[in-house]
Amino acid sequence: MNTRPEHEDLKSLAPTLTSIPKVDPFVVPEGLFERFPHQVQAHVTTQVPGLRWTPWVKRLALALPLSAVLAGAWWLFRSTEGPVEQAAVVIPETTVDELELLDDPEALAALYESEGSSVASANVDLTEDELAAWLETEQTDLSQLITEL
Amino acid sequence: MSDMSDAELMALFRKEDTRHYAFNLIVRAYQKRLYAFVRRMVTDPDETQDVLQNVFLKAWTGLERFREDAQLYSWLYRIAHNESITHLKRMRRGLFVTESSVIERLTTTLDSSEHFSGDIIQKKLQKAVMTLPTKQRAVFTMKYFEEMKYEQMSTITGTSVGALKASYHIAVKKIEAHLTRPDQTM
Numbered sequence: 001m002n003t004r005p006e007h008e009d010l011k012s013l014a015p016t017l018t019s020i021p022k023v024d025p026f027v028v029p030e031g032l033f034e035r036f037p038h039q040v041q042a043h044v045t046t047q048v049p050g051l052r053w054t055p056w057v058k059r060l061a062l063a064l065p066l067s068a069v070l071a072g073a074w075w076l077f078r079s080t081e082g083p084v085e086q087a088a089v090v091i092p093e094t095t096v097d098e099l100e101l102l103d104d105p106e107a108l109a110a111l112y113e114s115e116g117s118s119v120a121s122a123n124v125d126l127t128e129d130e131l132a133a134w135l136e137t138e139q140t141d142l143s144q145l146i147t148e149l
Numbered sequence: 150m151s152d153m154s155d156a157e158l159m160a161l162f163r164k165e166d167t168r169h170y171a172f173n174l175i176v177r178a179y180q181k182r183l184y185a186f187v188r189r190m191v192t193d194p195d196e197t198q199d200v201l202q203n204v205f206l207k208a209w210t211g212l213e214r215f216r217e218d219a220q221l222y223s224w225l226y227r228i229a230h231n232e233s234i235t236h237l238k239r240m241r242r243g244l245f246v247t248e249s250s251v252i253e254r255l256t257t258t259l260d261s262s263e264h265f266s267g268d269i270i271q272k273k274l275q276k277a278v279m280t281l282p283t284k285q286r287a288v289f290t291m292k293y294f295e296e297m298k299y300e301q302m303s304t305i306t307g308t309s310v311g312a313l314k315a316s317y318h319i320a321v322k323k324i325e326a327h328l329t330r331p332d333q334t335m
Contacts, residue, residue, distance in 0.1 A: 013318070014325035020274055022294065025267025026188045032198070033184075037176040040205045041169065 155221040162212060172212070176205055179222060183229045189290045190233040192255050192279070194264055200236050204229045219304070227305045230287055237283045255279045270328075277327035281320055288313055289320040 011018045126134065135142060153161075153174065161171035183204060188197045207228050215224055240251050256276050258264040265272065278286055287306065291297045292313075299310045306313065 010321065014321045014328075016328040017274070017293075017321065017325050020270055020328075023267070023271070024185060024294075025265055025271045025275070026185075026192070027194075027264050027266050028184070028188075029194055029198075033177075033180055036180055036198070036201070037173050040176050040202060040209075041173055043202065043206055044169070044172065044209050 156217060158221070159212075159215070159217055172209060175208070175212075175221070175225075179225050180205075182222070183225060186226065186290060186295065187229055187233050189275075189278070189294060190287060191236060192258050192275070194258065196236065200232050201229070204232050207232070223301060223304055230291075230305050234283050234287065252276075252279050273328060274324070277324045280327060281323060285316050285320045288316045289324070292317045293321075 007018075135145075158171050158175055158178070161167045162175070164171075180201070184197065184201055187200050187204070188194070191197045191200055204225065208225055211228075215221070237251075240246070240254070241248070256279050259267075259272050259275055265275075267275065278289060281289060284306075288302065291302050291305070292299075297305075299313050302308075302313050303310050308316075
């Protein structure tokens, strides 16, 4: 309630206003206060429980898309910079069978034929020792080879 | 109106099986006082009902977080204050909406005897209140009609007591000037 000095102040400040009786002139629709609690209750029971926009949820809702955009921008920037590191060379694993195949002269001859020029054009320089070892392994008659050549 | 205290109502609300019952009691306990405030702010009975419904729906979702060291009425009043101001601000939105058109709309219900039972001077007073800026209108309504203490008003509005006193003083002077103006006849 207003204190007396406050009321006196008001009376001197606004004599016309204070002369008007304080009543509630607004007409309340009939039966509103009987109906209203039921209306509210009906809304409450049908209300789908949703996400509550607490300050924490608001901050998260802003931070998540922002960090996604920043991460995307960073990724794009990095990919347009060019290769920073050389990509690792992937060497197919050579199996033991494949290595054994190379020891097989027939298979090697077949490979030589199938690869054609690429294998034939391969630059193979042998040292004298390597050449001697090869001739010995192949049991090639050196004088016959010279005659043929 | 329920005879239960706020603490008893809140204890009932916190139990899952009596939550709806407790909320119904809370609505019944505070609807009339909150309606009176919202109606003075909004004036239109249908719009008042919509605003008041929003107030209680917000209360329903926020009541779990309500701290019992505060008064339940002050807390609900705060929601009603904010909702009323939001509603009035929303009315002012729009390209061709002017201040005078909003006041005209607000005072329309005062001309209908179905919605307003006051005499000429009461009508003049209400129209003077309508001309106040939204927040000042809330301050005037709380202090003059509801005779609320400045400290409680400060809790509700989040404004300092000094600022509220100044705002009320200016509002009273404006209304007095409006009431004594000879050309304002109703």
